[in-house]
Amino acid sequence: MIGALSRTTPVIVQGITGRMGRSHAALMRSYGTNIVGGTSTRNDIAEAAGVPVFASCNEAVLATGAVASVAMAPPEETWVAVQEALAAGIKLIVTVAEGVPVHDAMRIGRAVRRAGATWVGASTPGLAVPGECKLGFLPDVCLKPGPIGIMSKSGTLSYEVGYRLAREGLGQSIWVGVGGDSVKGVRFADMLPVFFNDPRTKGIVLVGEVGGTEEEECAEVYVRLGRRKPLFALVAGREAKEGIAMGHAGALVHGESGTLAAKTRRLTEAGATVFSSIESLVGHCVRQFRFDRR
Amino acid sequence: MLLIEADGKMLFAEHGIEVPAGVVVTDRVPPLPGDGPWMVKAQVPVSGRGKAGGIVRCGTRAEVEAAVAGMLDGRLNGHRIDACLVEAVAIGQERYLSVMVDPANYGLRVLYSAQGGVEIEQSSSARGSLCPPHPGAVAEALAELVSDEPDLWRDQIAAIGKTLGGVLLTHELALAEVNPLFVSASGCIAGDAKVVIDLNAIGRQPRIAAMVAARPALYVDAGRKIAEGFDYVELDPQGEIGLVTTGAGLSMMLIDELTARGARPLNFCDIRTGQMRGSPARLIRVLEWITARASLKAVLVNIFAGITDLAEFAGLLAAAIQASPALKVPVVARLVGRNAGEAKRILGTARPGMLVTEDLEEALARIDAIVGAAS
Numbered sequence: 001m002i003g004a005l006s007r008t009t010p011v012i013v014q015g016i017t018g019r020m021g022r023s024h025a026a027l028m029r030s031y032g033t034n035i036v037g038g039t040s041t042r043n044d045i046a047e048a049a050g051v052p053v054f055a056s057c058n059e060a061v062l063a064t065g066a067v068a069s070v071a072m073a074p075p076e077e078t079w080v081a082v083q084e085a086l087a088a089g090i091k092l093i094v095t096v097a098e099g100v101p102v103h104d105a106m107r108i109g110r111a112v113r114r115a116g117a118t119w120v121g122a123s124t125p126g127l128a129v130p131g132e133c134k135l136g137f138l139p140d141v142c143l144k145p146g147p148i149g150i151m152s153k154s155g156t157l158s159y160e161v162g163y164r165l166a167r168e169g170l171g172q173s174i175w176v177g178v179g180g181d182s183v184k185g186v187r188f189a190d191m192l193p194v195f196f197n198d199p200r201t202k203g204i205v206l207v208g209e210v211g212g213t214e215e216e217e218c219a220e221v222y223v224r225l226g227r228r229k230p231l232f233a234l235v236a237g238r239e240a241k242e243g244i245a246m247g248h249a250g251a252l253v254h255g256e257s258g259t260l261a262a263k264t265r266r267l268t269e270a271g272a273t274v275f276s277s278i279e280s281l282v283g284h285c286v287r288q289f290r291f292d293r294r
Numbered sequence: 295m296l297l298i299e300a301d302g303k304m305l306f307a308e309h310g311i312e313v314p315a316g317v318v319v320t321d322r323v324p325p326l327p328g329d330g331p332w333m334v335k336a337q338v339p340v341s342g343r344g345k346a347g348g349i350v351r352c353g354t355r356a357e358v359e360a361a362v363a364g365m366l367d368g369r370l371n372g373h374r375i376d377a378c379l380v381e382a383v384a385i386g387q388e389r390y391l392s393v394m395v396d397p398a399n400y401g402l403r404v405l406y407s408a409q410g411g412v413e414i415e416q417s418s419s420a421r422g423s424l425c426p427p428h429p430g431a432v433a434e435a436l437a438e439l440v441s442d443e444p445d446l447w448r449d450q451i452a453a454i455g456k457t458l459g460g461v462l463l464t465h466e467l468a469l470a471e472v473n474p475l476f477v478s479a480s481g482c483i484a485g486d487a488k489v490v491i492d493l494n495a496i497g498r499q500p501r502i503a504a505m506v507a508a509r510p511a512l513y514v515d516a517g518r519k520i521a522e523g524f525d526y527v528e529l530d531p532q533g534e535i536g537l538v539t540t541g542a543g544l545s546m547m548l549i550d551e552l553t554a555r556g557a558r559p560l561n562f563c564d565i566r567t568g569q570m571r572g573s574p575a576r577l578i579r580v581l582e583w584i585t586a587r588a589s590l591k592a593v594l595v596n597i598f599a600g601i602t603d604l605a606e607f608a609g610l611l612a613a614a615i616q617a618s619p620a621l622k623v624p625v626v627a628r629l630v631g632r633n634a635g636e637a638k639r640i641l642g643t644a645r646p647g648m649l650v651t652e653d654l655e656e657a658l659a660r661i662d663a664i665v666g667a668a669s
Binding site: 075076099100101102103104105106109110113125137138139141142152153154155156157158159160163180182183184187207209210212213214217234236237238239240241242243244245246247248249251252254255256276277278279 | 295296338339340341342371372373395397398400401427463466468488490492493494495497498515516525527529540541542543544545546547549550551553554559562564598599600601630631654655
């Protein structure tokens, strides 16, 4: 689903009459995303951000044929929003809220899996296929079509990396913020087949963080799938304090679990190149790809 | 976030898991449970306390007092020791037992080892099983894992495992671990408790919220997050560079890069500019915490604004600086995004001579120069 997104993919915004919903729906539209409608609990508003407002996902999907949704719901309402989207037949759902409880995320994950849908989030700026569409709020200033597939736990750190790469002329094929939570939708390892099968993608940038085992899982799958494209990794949190989540709920180190050393070792053994600074990652990508464009 | 051991044990005990009799000591040592021997354990949320000197076995009250005096106000793996748990020594064979959320499978993972007491990552004897998030499923998974245990205590271990599963689901935990679990003919007793709570669920978990609120000195970072709605973690009380930053990943990376350059960042900060809504209150709070440290030599503001209007942010930053008389060190701002030019003009007027740049490397070089000159 993610690899096939384009400017024609019909997308709805859940919670489109809220402050965030309204402004991001407008920003997504101006980027080129085919926003076809939105949902709201308010029945006094017929239109927001230039598209029709519906009372439910079901109505919105029936009227517009939407297949994807961006849920602008607060964290404690995200689980309900996802249930509504799945019941309406939505196949790709992006939940941007930061602070979704872990056990809600488990419920969401199980429901999405049963429905055969794809979930991106939570705690994410969303995803983009630069030049085609964006679902969420990745800043336009960072987006530029090009050969690099980006996947990141952190929004801001990926902005920094994407912005510096774009400034050097290196744009992105597909950019997915997998989000900073431990229990989430699409994980790093899930993105590898997407990037491998995407003809636009020539190299993959992984922007990780301490905590959890996602980077390690990704390393394992990278080997299993045959390292078909180069993988460059930047992992933040060497100096993280043990026992406390560093801003992101998933960025929690305790004992040997989730440390930068463990992640670096596993990624390096798998054949990825791991960098310790933004500048060194950007420099390496530029040397490898800028003069290789055809 | 990790609960301290004493709170993890309190939670377990409230659900019927036996724990050693103990007292939490933050100052003078009160009357002790039993006649000894006792274990004195530093209450900091880190693993490997034993190796780091945070766990001491004592035979007499005098030894307990000496051990407590030696630990309190010291530091262990970056955490200040504000409390010790003194408890009766438990005896028996040592086992490992844990139930945790398995993020990749949206289920629970039950781990069991007949060799407890050691770091489970270094133990090859641990066996795990995945199950759906229900206590019954945990019990079923565990029954298989403990099948080699003698009749004497097998059912008791299984019962404790089922309880742990129930505790994890009831209180929305990420991890509930007992290592070691002491097993003997007279019963099973939790020698340690490692509990990872979900701060995002704390609003609907009154018991957990009460535990965190009851020990403000021990849960400083969590208390701040709950009270203020954003993240600020002090990393080094002797740090020289105060950080005013947004975005968890970028803030962590900046700390890593500063440290690699030989600098000493004071704090981690994810201020969330998108939630400031026209008020400088958050900036004033952060400046207040940063300037409370005498070692401070510079403040680095780093904002990569995807959505935030930097002109508005600059106005708030200028107001916050104005409202922070304790701020006597230079401020360097690296601002990228919408209206960066206007932001530079606003800060240039409010604070002449302050470096405001779009280039992170230039900002870092200026920080190096300030800290170098101050040393």
